Amino acid sequence: MTMFDAGTPQGVQEFCSQLEVSDHQRKVIESYSESVIALGIEIWEKLVASLGLKGDYSIDDWQIYLKMSKYNFSPETISSVGLPKHTDVSFVTLIDDDVAALEVMNNKSGEFVAVDPLPGSTVVLLGDFGPAWSNGKFSNATHRVLCRDPSPRVSINTFLMGPREGAVEAPEELVDDQHPRLYVPFTWEYYRTLQYASEDSWKPALANVLVNPSS
Ligand SMILES: O=C(O)CCC(=O)C(=O)O
Numbered sequence: 001m002t003m004f005d006a007g008t009p010q011g012v013q014e015f016c017s018q019l020e021v022s023d024h025q026r027k028v029i030e031s032y033s034e035s036v037i038a039l040g041i042e043i044w045e046k047l048v049a050s051l052g053l054k055g056d057y058s059i060d061d062w063q064i065y066l067k068m069s070k071y072n073f074s075p076e077t078i079s080s081v082g083l084p085k086h087t088d089v090s091f092v093t094l095i096d097d098d099v100a101a102l103e104v105m106n107n108k109s110g111e112f113v114a115v116d117p118l119p120g121s122t123v124v125l126l127g128d129f130g131p132a133w134s135n136g137k138f139s140n141a142t143h144r145v146l147c148r149d150p151s152p153r154v155s156i157n158t159f160l161m162g163p164r165e166g167a168v169e170a171p172e173e174l175v176d177d178q179h180p181r182l183y184v185p186f187t188w189e190y191y192r193t194l195q196y197a198s199e200d201s202w203k204p205a206l207a208n209v210l211v212n213p214s215s
């Protein structure tokens with residue numbers, strides 16, 4: 001597994017230098033990072049528009065991580081868990097993969113639904129900052145990786161994390177007497193620390209950032 005800061009040209013360069021990639025590979029990584037971030041921005045703008053928001057919610061200053069994972073799936077690993085059920089520490093996650101294994105939970109039934117790779121398409125999931133920032137209007141997507149196909153699998157996850165410096169905080173436009181603020185403002189780094197420090201690090205830490213934990 002390798003992870004790097006894809007939001008700045010320096011982050012991409014450092015990653016390429018560390019891995020000593022060829023010029024061609026460097027170009028592929030640069031071009032992939034640029035396109036996936038452009039797609040992420042487009043999706044973010046659609047999410048903001050879907051809430052009817054008027055303010056400026058540009059994500060130019062956001063932290064963005066890109067993670068590449070290889071799963072050594074084989075006939076011996078069929079039905080084994082590649083990654084346990086979880087939600088992401090992110091606003092939005094974009095996933096490109098090459099072998100069927102990703103499953104997303106239907107929040108109503110609790111059943112997992114296979115989300116198999118489709119050439120030319122990218123999977124988009126909302127992480128824990130979706131519900132926090134939208135004041136409960138968006139849901140986070142519970143997902144897992146399960147070996148269903150006995151072939152080695154590569155997946156690339158791009159995590160739009162949130163403002164590099166500022167807080168993840170529902171805008172005033174989404175808070176009123178009928179819709180009181182549900183989550184305290186937090187930075188993505190604070191939330192990530194909370195998530196990994198918790199007893200079950202696969203369970204969302206959202207319950208620990210509620211304004212009113214008893215409700
Ligand atoms: O490999 C995948 O498709 C998903 C990985 C994932 O859910 C994660 O890294 O958070």
Ligand SMILES: [Fe+2]
Pocket residue numbers: 086087088143
């Ligand atoms: Fe995930």
